[in-house]
Amino acid sequence: MALLGATTWLALVLPRLAPGLLFGDAGEFQLAAWRLGLAHPTGYPLYLLLGWAWQHGLALFQVHPGYGLNLLSGLFGALTVGALIRVLGQYLVEPPDRHALWFGLGGVGILALNPLFVDQSLIAEVYTLHTLLVVLTLGATLRATGPHARGKGSPAFPLLLLGLAIGHHRTGLFLAPGVLALLLWRRRAWWRSPRHWGLAAGALALPQLLYLYIPLRSGPEASPWLYPRLDGRVLHLYPGGWKGFWEFVSGQGLAGEFLGLGELSRGVERAMALWAEHPGVLGILVAAWGLGAWLRDREWTWPILTLPFGLALQAFNLVYAIGDIQVYYIPLYLVAAIWAARGLQDLWRQARQRLGRPAAGLLLAAGLVGMTSPLLPLPSRAEDRRAPEMWEAILSAPPPGDAILVTNDRDEMVPLYYLQAVEGRAPGITGLFPRMASEPGLADVGAVVQTALEAGAGRPVYLIKPMPGLEVAFELAAGPEPLFQVLGPVTLPQEVALAPVAYGPVELVGMELAPQADGWRATLYWEVQEPLARDYTVSVQVFDARGTKLAQDDRVPGGVYYPSSLWKPGQLLRDARDLPALSPGEPTTLRVVFYTADAVGLRPMLEPLELPLAELAGP
Secondary structure (H helix, E strand, C coil): CHHHHHHHHHHHHHHHCCCCCCCHHHHHHHHHHHHCCCCCCCCCHHHHHHHHHHHHHHHCCCCCHHHHHHHHHHHHHHHHHHHHHHHHHHHCCCCCCCCHHHHHHHHHHHHHCCHHHHHHCCCCCCHHHHHHHHHHHHHHHHHHHCHHHCCCCCCHHHHHHHHHHHHHCHHHHHHHHHHHHHHHHHCHHHHHCHHHHHHHHHHHHHHHHHHHHHHHCCCCCCCHHHCCEECCEECCCCCCHHHHHHHHHCCCCCCCEECCHHHHHHHHHHHHHHHHHCCHHHHHHHHHHHHHHHHHCCCCHHHHHHHHHHHHHHHHHHHEECCCHHHHHHHHHHHHHHHHHHHHHHHHHHHHHHHCHHHHHHHHHHHHHHHHHHHCCCCCCCCCCHHHHHHHHHHCCCCCCCCEEECCCHHHHHHHHHHHHCCCCCCCCEEECCCCCCCHHHCCHHHHHHHHHHHCCCCCEEECCCCCCHHHCEEEEECCCCCEEEEEECCCCHHHEEEEEEECCEEEEEEEEEEECCEEEEEEEEEECCCCCCCCEEEEEEEECCCCEEEEEEECCCCCCCCHHHCCCCCEEEEEEEEECCCCCCEEEEEEEEEEECCCCEEECCCCEEEECHHHCCC
16 A cells, blocks of 8 residues: 555656756755765755766666756655555554554645645655655654564664664754654663664764765865856855864754744744644644544553654744745644544544444545645646746856856856756856855845956956846946846946035935936935945935925835845945926925834934035036
């Protein structure tokens, strides 16, 4: 039945697989595995080694490396489904129940049809392998601690699998308390033997040796995308040394951060939304019933094994703030699936006693439909060709062979590295994005553009997409489509220069009010003296000699890509506003104010700046 379930599920997933190259982490894994290079922290050496063998094996049959690694995730997902069916069929209750397999299938459906689990099975990602290792660890622990194994065997095999789970993904650590507690409780004789202690420690430690892969494969030859080239220097994205190695494998360089106590409500709201979406209210209730049934019947094995894991992982997910935190819930959905299988079995028993077998069967079927129908329809990535289409358009523009390409989004740049490292295309181009290394020159997209201009030693710099707002700091020119060339930083025309007018952390150093065909253009030049703490809206208002307001324009200079909180001391910013035709009087005064808005109202940074304009207004 396990083989049939795995095969059926794989047949369901195969038509939905992503066809090739992807953005983000998936694209990074596709190229890192092919080259036996590094991925982002914590490194995932087991996945990359397996992926390398799989990709190169399929390449013998002309299978695209990107699609090959997507397929591997689908295979891991199928193995997870099959392994879970087998584990629940054998160990759902003790002693084994001949009906346990069927209730196990009902619980497996909560995971097998879960949109997040399915989606991660369609792309090159690490989470289906992680879930498989969790299931295998649970199964091996149950096998080693069951009545049939009393006095025999050793803890080495389940702890070896636990070590692999921890080595593959750090959240595997949360599985350790339950596994160790069950082994200590059910196999106390093992721990009286120094030999078993040694085996246990070795089994846990041995998989961690896989992390030696990281320093061995961290050089430019294996991982050239971690060493982007700028004329005069190379950015070392893997720092090297023992300190750098520890920071890498422990994930200290990740962009994610932990929420403080004051922000905990965000994590709670997010968790409630994810649980309500899948497995839904009915699935949660059935899972809770299953846990209660084990506790009521004093069947401690599954609660010891899964409850500490579920609680610890859920607590971690509440405070860990990363954009794709939802994938960290997949092991929690696995726990819910196991508990729900027990809940279905207990509900069946009770309904059969009270209502009879036919009515109990109908009730059970309705419950299964109610739990799984919110999970449908299943996601599909079969039409996801966004990454290759985007980069075909960019490379067909074409940019100069030595161009520096910039984006604000690391995920968008990853396909370029794949095309360079796997397909050998555009080898002279350098792709940059914010926070690719911990240095001020790469802190945000504006800093990246400035770094590219300064360190590129004359190499042409292009934005790979429109990023409205960067024109406040840089001179931009469209083309070749879809690119935008960065000509240089904004400069101050001598004819509009003013004696500096201080306004808090900025100084007004230039100003122009020029007539246009259908109105006026007000252009202000600001020089930053100190960092601005917030993203300010700037209001530009024009008045006539009698104090009548003729026009007003309020906006965030720099937009979302380069708001005022990112401006750097010494930088010149240009804020141009197109104003409507001014009537009835001639403009004489420009009023400027920086402000923020909240629930209380508008909060100006300082009193408005009043600027005389009569001499600039024109005829």
